[in-house]
Amino acid sequence: MTVTTLTPKTQASTTFHHCRAALGDRVLRLQDEPLAILKGLYRLGALVVTTFADGGRVSQSMRYPALLSGEEDLESRGSQCRLNQHLNLPLWRSVMAVLAPVADLPARSLLFFDRFGEPVQQMAVAPETGGLAFEELVCAMLHPDQRQLGAPPPRLPTLPKAVPSVAELERQWSHGDDEGFGELLARVGDRRQVLYQAVRDKFACPVRAETVPSLLALASRREYGYTVCTGNSGVKLCLTAPWSAPRWQKGHCHLAHNGVLVSLDMGRVASVWRLRRPGAGRVVTALEGLDAQGRWLWTLSGGEDENAWLELLGDSLIQEGAPGRRMA
Template sequence: MTLTATVATLTPAPRASTTFHHCRAALGDRVLRLQDEPLAILKGLYRLGALVVTTFADGGRVSQSMRYPTLEDGDDGLEARGQQSRLRHQLNLPLWRSVMAVLAPVADLPPRSLLFFDRFGEPVQQMAVAPETGGLAFEELVCAMLHPDQRQLGAPPPRLLAGPTAVPSVAELERQWSHGDDDGFRALLAGIGDRRQVLYQAVRDKFACPVRAETVPSLLALASRRDAAYTVCTGNSGVSLCLTAPWSAPRWQKGQCHLAHQGTLVSLDMGRVASVWRLRRPGPGRVVTALEGLDAQGRWLWTLSGGDDEDTWLSLLADSLIPDGAPGRRMA
């Protein structure tokens, strides 16, 4: 897909997360700076035993209890399968930059944990050694990867904001949408970048249409009652997660929707959701249908889709989907 060139402008000031600033303030005391070699450190995580891995996303966060597998050069994904579940991590390692080791509690950061940040100081993932795990593997890894400078940690660079990009014609968008395979569809979304809502509003209703936010709690509750598996996808610039499981009944708490399955907890920040869309596109042998949440700027937050049984998923949607404009209650 051909788009016009973007015009980049600097933000007024560098932007880094509160987590980054907490680590920076405790540097040399409760926090140690590790070498900027995230892949080498990820390769050593398998020695730490049980981990609690937290992935930070714009639409919430995902916490998993897991044993990190051995990574090899060229690995860009992790996959775990259970009898009823499938977890897929897709790593975008070039965007991982700095790493810090938390030795003692800092703010809400647990001790004996590693924090991975992108180049703008935004947290990508947190790896905490499970309390029941003993041994000196954490300390050995930290000592082996210690950065020589433990006194200073430079501020992240300013973030670049892309200027407006031209969207192809509706006919071209529909052609790419309807004839592309999985890779082609991902390329279409990547070409649009953070302007997915522009794409969805441009194509016809048979491809994308808005639905009421009440659809989400209705769908999740119904899936739990029927013990039906479905897929939740979320993530950030450095890692994307797709987790398929028969999730627990949704637990709502101050705008957060919590879904659990065995050692995995997905917390979706529904307060960030400004619009929900039903998407339909060609898949292997049939049409694939999904729900997607976007924020107020039209940026992707999460996707809900079927598991291995698309018919069960379509039945759930048919019984819970509320088209935009239909009467209904506002979601708390």
């Protein structure tokens, strides 16, 4: 079994440093009350929301719903699509208001960071939106100190944990639900590749990277709606839609549907796995992309028609180490 050494991140993101350098001029620091600010976003009208996923970015045009206390899941449905956002609010920390463009950050936008200075989401007021709601929200939540912004703490590496026996891993995998699967991942420090390499064949199987463009192109031709899940420590997005044909540009795969743009950074993908695990009344089959440290980047899974998804996988998957050999 291969155990990957994790490299700590010792400094905040470039985005955080851009905001810090422009503080008090083009950028204002808001109070460290992200939940209260999220509750006020529904008054801003149309927003362009960008999620900074570890494996890419997701941009969407939307009207932010009114957020209730204790609410961590936001779901919206269209005639052909479904969006679910799970917010891990305890990890949201500082908030910045961008008044004028800074680097690639648009004016009249809010930036939410986690405690390590990594961006979670950016919410920009759409150009066609008028009114003073943005300015009113900024003034109401303004932080008293606009001169200093301390450096966030370094992100310490996750210490390796003892991996249970293969028999125990298989037992937990077979009988767990989504929550149980999350607990299983936590036991290996979210180093999914360690888990997948341990259980292998029956539950997890590596596939060739060429599987991904083959699958996405075939899904577009068949007009099949599938689910893309990605995100970061503070928010996880799952979007189900009949996505456009994939557009490839400098190692990024772009998928679009009705105002939503998913950009997956395929250069970060070190391995792709086909997984089978229990779901709500059925076995869920999915593809997952992992980075070089064995950490999660994104998941591709079925939409409303699971049988059509399985047929799509059977026509697209190419097993690792077996060129040209397709697998069901």
